[in-house]
């Protein structure tokens with residue numbers, strides 16, 4: 206299995222860069238604010254409850270897609286609170 210470990214690492218790195226890019230795009234799109242509590246997110250400290258995370262508006266487990274349209278910026282606290290539940294409020 207030569208090269209197997211290396212290609213896995215490559216995929217991981219590419220995935221990480223994609224996540225970074227997605228996060229930067231969402232930060233710009235939402236003006237650096239959580240889409241659930243509307244508070245500014247923390248971009249530096251991963252241990253902070255306000256740390257910027259990527260939220261699936263419709264969770265993958267409910268058929269949501271892994272596309273920008275279905276992604277939003279959320280602080281870690283809100284994302285964890287939300288879990289796999291879906292907000293019932295309709296979008297204005």
Ligand SMILES: [Zn+2]
Nearest residue numbers: 239242280283
């Ligand atoms: Zn929040």
